[in-house]
Amino acid sequence: MKHSTITLAVAAFATAGFSGLAAAQAKEQFVPASFYWVGPYAPGGSGIAGGMLDYFKMLNTRDGGINGVKLTWEKCETEYNNARGVECYERLKKKGPTGATLIHPLSTGITYSLIEKGTADKIPIVSVGYGRTDAADGRVFPYIFPIITTYWSQNTAKIKFMGQKMGGMDKLKGAKIVNLYHGSAYGRETIPVLDAQAKIYGFQVTHIEVSHPGNEQQAQWLQIRQIQPDWVILRGWGVMNPTSLKAAQRAGYPREKIVGVWWSGAEEDVIPAGDAAKGYIAAGFNVSGANYPVVQEIQKHVYAKGQGEMEDKSRVGSIYYNRGVVFAMITTEAVRKAQERYGKGQPMTGEQVRWGLENLDMNEAYLKRLGATGFMQPLKVSCADHEGGGQVKFQQWDGKQWKVITDWISSDQKIVRPMIEASAAQYAKEKGITPRDCSKEK
Amino acid sequence: MIYREAGQFKSTYAEDQQIFPIRQDRLAIGALLLVAFIVIPLAANQYWFSAILTPLLIFALAALGLNILTGYAGQLSLGTAAFMAVGAFMAYNFVLRMPWLGVIPSFILAGLCAAAVGVVFGLPSLRIKGFYLAVATLACQFFVLWALQRVGWFMNYSPSGVITAQKMVIFGYAFESPESKYLLTLVVVTVMALLAKNLVRSETGRAFMAVRDMDVAASVIGIPMMKTKLLAFAISSFYCGVAGAMYAFCYLGTVEPEAFNLDLSFRVLFMIIIGGVGSILGSFIGAAFITLLPILLSVLFGGVSHLLGVEIPHAVLSNLELIIFGALIVFFLVVEPHGLARLWQISKEKLRLWPFPH
Numbered sequence: 001m002k003h004s005t006i007t008l009a010v011a012a013f014a015t016a017g018f019s020g021l022a023a024a025q026a027k028e029q030f031v032p033a034s035f036y037w038v039g040p041y042a043p044g045g046s047g048i049a050g051g052m053l054d055y056f057k058m059l060n061t062r063d064g065g066i067n068g069v070k071l072t073w074e075k076c077e078t079e080y081n082n083a084r085g086v087e088c089y090e091r092l093k094k095k096g097p098t099g100a101t102l103i104h105p106l107s108t109g110i111t112y113s114l115i116e117k118g119t120a121d122k123i124p125i126v127s128v129g130y131g132r133t134d135a136a137d138g139r140v141f142p143y144i145f146p147i148i149t150t151y152w153s154q155n156t157a158k159i160k161f162m163g164q165k166m167g168g169m170d171k172l173k174g175a176k177i178v179n180l181y182h183g184s185a186y187g188r189e190t191i192p193v194l195d196a197q198a199k200i201y202g203f204q205v206t207h208i209e210v211s212h213p214g215n216e217q218q219a220q221w222l223q224i225r226q227i228q229p230d231w232v233i234l235r236g237w238g239v240m241n242p243t244s245l246k247a248a249q250r251a252g253y254p255r256e257k258i259v260g261v262w263w264s265g266a267e268e269d270v271i272p273a274g275d276a277a278k279g280y281i282a283a284g285f286n287v288s289g290a291n292y293p294v295v296q297e298i299q300k301h302v303y304a305k306g307q308g309e310m311e312d313k314s315r316v317g318s319i320y321y322n323r324g325v326v327f328a329m330i331t332t333e334a335v336r337k338a339q340e341r342y343g344k345g346q347p348m349t350g351e352q353v354r355w356g357l358e359n360l361d362m363n364e365a366y367l368k369r370l371g372a373t374g375f376m377q378p379l380k381v382s383c384a385d386h387e388g389g390g391q392v393k394f395q396q397w398d399g400k401q402w403k404v405i406t407d408w409i410s411s412d413q414k415i416v417r418p419m420i421e422a423s424a425a426q427y428a429k430e431k432g433i434t435p436r437d438c439s440k441e442k
Numbered sequence: 443m444i445y446r447e448a449g450q451f452k453s454t455y456a457e458d459q460q461i462f463p464i465r466q467d468r469l470a471i472g473a474l475l476l477v478a479f480i481v482i483p484l485a486a487n488q489y490w491f492s493a494i495l496t497p498l499l500i501f502a503l504a505a506l507g508l509n510i511l512t513g514y515a516g517q518l519s520l521g522t523a524a525f526m527a528v529g530a531f532m533a534y535n536f537v538l539r540m541p542w543l544g545v546i547p548s549f550i551l552a553g554l555c556a557a558a559v560g561v562v563f564g565l566p567s568l569r570i571k572g573f574y575l576a577v578a579t580l581a582c583q584f585f586v587l588w589a590l591q592r593v594g595w596f597m598n599y600s601p602s603g604v605i606t607a608q609k610m611v612i613f614g615y616a617f618e619s620p621e622s623k624y625l626l627t628l629v630v631v632t633v634m635a636l637l638a639k640n641l642v643r644s645e646t647g648r649a650f651m652a653v654r655d656m657d658v659a660a661s662v663i664g665i666p667m668m669k670t671k672l673l674a675f676a677i678s679s680f681y682c683g684v685a686g687a688m689y690a691f692c693y694l695g696t697v698e699p700e701a702f703n704l705d706l707s708f709r710v711l712f713m714i715i716i717g718g719v720g721s722i723l724g725s726f727i728g729a730a731f732i733t734l735l736p737i738l739l740s741v742l743f744g745g746v747s748h749l750l751g752v753e754i755p756h757a758v759l760s761n762l763e764l765i766i767f768g769a770l771i772v773f774f775l776v777v778e779p780h781g782l783a784r785l786w787q788i789s790k791e792k793l794r795l796w797p798f799p800h
Contacts, residue, residue, distance in 0.1 A: 037757035038764060046757055077740055077760040082694060082701055083497055087737055090493035112604055112696040117492070120618075132602070183591070185602045185698035192601040212700065311755055423601060430538070430598075430606060 029069045029335055029347045030096020031056070032103050034076040034088035040213050041080045041238045043268035044320050045106060049075070050309035051324020052104070052331070054316075055294075057309075058301045059332060066335050067345045072096060078110060085110030086117070093121055098347045101335060102126050102145075102357070104327050108186040111144075119143045123350035124334075124357055128327055129154075129262055129285050133189060136387040137424035138358065139435035143350075145357055147330060148285045148379060148389040151186075151261070152193040152419065153411035155233075157392040158259055158283055159197050160409055162231050173202035178224050180244065181235040183211040186263075190235060196415060214240025221251040234260040234282075241269035242277070249276035256281065259394070266319035270397045278399045283392045286326045286376050288402045290317025293371030294325060319402065326376045333370075334360055358383050358441070377408055383438040390416075445793040461639055478628055483621055491620035492693075494734065499624075499631045500688045502729035505713040506638055506722065507681025512711075513720035514642055515674035516654025517567050521560075521579040522710040524586035525679040526686025527702035528556040531596045533687035534605040538598060545610045545617075549630075549687045556683025557676040559586065564675030568668055571657075583704055590699045597699075604698040607691040623692040630688060634681060639722050641677070650674055654720075716774060718783025727782045735770065739763045 033053060036045035056071040065071055074095060076088035085105055093100045102124040105111045111131035118125040119142065125131075126145045133152045135144035149157075162177070163169040179194055181187035191207055198205045206227055208220050214236060221244075224232060232253065234244055241264045248255060256279040260269070265282025290299070295317050302308050303316065315321055338348040338356030348356065362370075362379040381388035391408040428435055445466050452458045462468045486495065508522050533552035536543055543551070563582035567575050590596050590603075597605050610617040610626070617626050641647050649670045652660035661667050690697045709732055717728020743759050778785050792799070 037760040042757070049756070074744070075756050076744075077756070077763065079760075082697075083733070084736070086497075086694065087493040090489045091741075094489075109698055109701065112698060113694045115606075116695040184700040185604050188591070189602045212703065311757070426600075427606065430608065432609065 027065075027069050027345070027347065028072045028096055029066065029101055030092075030099070031071060031073045031101045031331060032076065032088065032092035032095070033073045034078050034085060034092065034103065035106050036078050036080045038077065039079050044238070044263070044266070045078075045080070047266070047268075047310075047315060047318060047320025048104075048106060048324035048327060050315070051321040051326075052328040053309045053324075054298050054302050055325045055328035056332070057307060058298045061301045061305075062297065066332055067339055069335075069339075069345060069347050071332070078105075078107065080107050080109075082107075082109045082113050086113050089114055089117065093123055096347070098349045099123065100350060101348065101353050102331060102350065104128065104331075105131075108132075108189075109184070112185065115141070115144055121350070122354070124354045126327075126330065126357070128323075128330060130186065134420045134423035134427065136385065136420050137435075138383050138386040139438055140424040140428045140433055141386065142436060143354060145381070145386045147357075147381065147387065148326075148377065149392060149411065150387055150390075150416070150420075151189045152416045153387065153390040153413070154261060154283055154285075154392050155190045155193050156197065156412035156415055157390075157409045158233065158261075159194075159201065160412065161283075161392075161394050161406065162259065163201070164406075164409075166230070169201060175203040175231070176227060176229040177203055177205045177231045177233060178227060178229040179205055179207045179233045179235065180220060180224070181207065181209055181233075182214060182237050182240055183209045184237075186237060187235050190233075193416065193419060194233075196419065200415065210236070210240055210244075213238060215243050217243055217247045221247040221253070224248075224253060225251045230257065232258045234258050234264045236260065236264045236269075240264075242271075242273035245270065245273035245276045245280055249273075255279040256396075259283065262286075262319075262323075262392075265395065265402070267315075267402070268318075268320065275399070277397050280397045281394055281405070282397070282402075284319065284395055284402075285389070285392060286319070286322050287374070287393060287395065287404055288317060288319045288322055292322075292373075292375045294329075294375060295322065297371060298325070322375065325372075329362075329370060329372065329376070330357075330360070330379075333362060333366075357381055358386075360388065383436070383441045445790065445796075447794075461636075461643070475632070478632075479625070483625060488620050491624040494737070496620070496624050496627050496693050497689075498729055498733050499627045500685050500693055501710070501713065501733050502726045503631050503634060503688065504682050504685035504710050505717065505725035505729045506635060507678045507685060508710050509714045509717075509720065509722070509725045510638060510641070510650070510681065511674050511678035513714055513718075513724070514647060514654060515650040515671065515678075516657075517564070517671060517674060518572060518576040519579040519675075519678070520576050520704070520707050520711065521563060521582035521586070522682050523702040523704065523706035524583045525556045525560055525682035526689060526706070527586055527590055527699060528559050528679075529553055529683030529686030530690035530697055530702070531590055531605060531699075532556070532683070533691065534607060535596065535598075537608045545612055545691070549684055549691075552687045553680040553683040556686065557680040560675040560679025560682075561672050564672050564679075567671050567675065580704075583707055587699050587702065602698070604696055605690065606696045607694075610691055617692075627688055627692045630684065634684065635722060635726075638681070642722070646670075646673065651720075712771070714781075716771060716781060718781025721781065721783035723786065724781050724783030727786070731774075731782065736763060736767055739766055 035049035060070050078085040078088050100123050104126055105114055108130050111127045114125050124143050128147050131146045133150040135141040135146050136150050163172050194205050258280050260282035262284045265284055270277035310316055334353050334356040335348050337359055338352040342352045360381045367373050377389045377391045379388045390411040393404055394406040395402040395404045447464045450465055511517050511519050529552045532555040533548050536548035536551050566578040597603050617623055649665045652665055653670050713728035713732045716731050718724025747754050
């Protein structure tokens with residue numbers, strides 16, 4: 001056992017030395033950047049990390065931070081692995097003068113692992129467009145924010161979109177829909193809501209699993225060919241997406257009938273599929289494009305000076321990159337909101353940022369100020385509703401770029417909210433949590 | 443000079459049979475336990491407890507389980523993560539459905555469930571050996587995860603298929619803080635490591651090794667093949683099952699079945715290969731190597747680029763980490779194919795002769 005103690009000692013020394021370097025200085029707001037730059041999901045991780053950190057850099061140079069409080073960060077590689085993600089969280093949570101502002105775990109699995117830790121440490125866990133759906137019930141999950149749109153919400157929007165395309169929701173009766181999902185908690189998350197909707201609208205749904213990582217899908221597409229569905233929902237991630245599109249082409253299934261979730265709808269998901277991707281539709285809570293004022297500002301203040309995060313500059317303005325910018329704006333605006341209450345120009349603690357998140361109201365005028373009109377949806381979070389948006393745009397790949405083909409389609413909260421509340425209540429019961437009374441929150 | 447057993451006489455059978463016959467070893471282990479139980483809880487911070495030490499101990503326990511099967515009984519297995527998954531999910535169910543049972547009995551029952559699964563999937567070992575057996579246990583890996591994801595009962599019909607570990611209350615004390623979870627893990631791991639150490643010195647352990655070295659010869663001298671092999675599977679799976687339960691309850695809190703994928707099985711296998719096949723100590727060293735080295739590298743790299751003030755693209759750093767980690771694995775395997783535990787063994791022998799080697 002001597003060896004292990006030596007390793008421990010060396011690690012201890014290294015950690016101590018390093019944390020000494022990053023010693024606390026006032027007027028800084030620390031945000032952990034625990035993402036992934038290697039592995040099968042690296043395109044998503046590196047793009048989002050780049051977008052988020054570039055926006056922070058832009059804010060630091062243009063405005064001198066948030067009311068004079070500079071943003072700082074430290075990168076940590078999670079490899080999309082739960083254990084590494086937890087290690088990164090623990091390593092970074094106490095950095096900076098006030099500790100971690102909030103954390104974007106960028107993996108549904110890591111989000112799950114951090115739920116209890118974040119709640120105990122009073123650090124908001126913000127999972128924008130992923131994570132645990134029933135955490136949208138802020139009464140049971142005070143520190144978990146599945147902001148913008150949960151998987152269940154986007155799924156109802158997706159069915160609405162299909163209804164629109166078929167000429168009315170009543171046309172869905174008797175329709176056949178295949179749900180092709182990634183074999184993970186992320187993939188399975190929408191099964192119950194699809195089943196509920198199938199009962200309401202009278203369509204038939206078949207759930208077909210693709211096991212991780214998803215580069216073998218012959219059998220699944222054979223089955224899909226036998227079913228001959230009206231729509232295929234693609235709930236993939238990483239390498240599974242281009243593989244699906246290629247398999248669909250081989251099976252002769254029209255790509256215009258495949259609708260993906262946003263983790264299946266980036267440039268990285270379609271370009272490897274080549275021609276096979278043409279016509280494929282995907283949902284999105286942010287759009288691609290570098291001509292939005294906010295991205296232009298980043299170009300002007302960061303890339304013009306050669307300080308950008310992205311080595312491949314052409315990825316600036318891609319879906320993932322822009323999603324990172326959305327992550328960043330939610331982070332900074334929550335801090336700004338918290339400063340309004342707890343002291344302008346002061347670094348905020350996780351607990352204060354939680355208040356900021358719960359009172360975040362990014363309406364159209366607000367988004368215009370940020371230069372993000374149409375870039376992301378208006379957002380209004382509350383104590384009970386940690387989702388705050390729930391709208392989705394649909395975009396189609398034309399072989400070269402994503403074209404937005406709908407306006408914001410809102411989700412069906414009549415179906416989703418009761419399910420979220422029931423599921424959250426079950427969690428509360430299992431864990432012995434008494435839900436907060438939101439009318440008493442100030 | 444320091445490490446020499448000269449002058450240590452054994453005058454009773456009990457003295458002759460103790461686990462650590464050399465006084466220096468006893469002192470070293472005693473000191474190590476003292477550090478683990480008293481110094482670390484006083485000195486370490488939350489980061490160390492919840493991100494480094496607890497997972498290290500849990501992985502060491504899983505590696506120990508696999509080492510009993512692969513290292514001592516010679517049966518290659520790729521189902522470690524599946525046995526861990528059984529342990530985690532069954533512990534969750536026992537606590538959920540029989541809350542009066544208590545946490546520790548639930549862990550033990552969960553371990554026994556994993557042992558039962560281990561016995562079932564150990565049956566092919568009676569007919570097939572080596573790599574072919576590894577393939578058969580691979581089936582276990584896939585089947586168990588498949589079953590856990592399909593059968594709603596295992597996860598209490600949670601829509602996303604994840605389980606959330608309940609609060610651990612033992613004799614009225616709630617194990618919630620990272621320190622208490624670390625200490626609980628440490629107690630479990632210490633007790634089980636002690637049992638394992640004794641097991642491999644017992645008749646059963648010797649039977650395991652006989653089967654490993656040559657099963658035909660073992661059966662000729664009267665070692666029952668079926669009983670020995672299945673017992674090895676059962677004990678090994680029990681260890682892995684308890685490790686899985688600890689993984690869910692003391693470490694991650696909320697787990698999805700996907701956390702116990704083939705990747706984890708391979709990691710545990712690498713731990714024992716690097717640490718030392720057929721060595722209790724090796725399980726701990728291997729677990730430390732595989733879990734701590736990547737973290738150490740990433741911290742070091744962060745520190746170095748910070749010191750030099752150069753902005754190295756993070757993707758390069760992350761990839762470099764993996765490259766160095768891989769290179770180190772190859773290096774150690776070339777230098778010492780029998781694992782790091784063997785290196786320790788050699789250095790002990792050298793120390794005995796020091797400072798007058800022949």
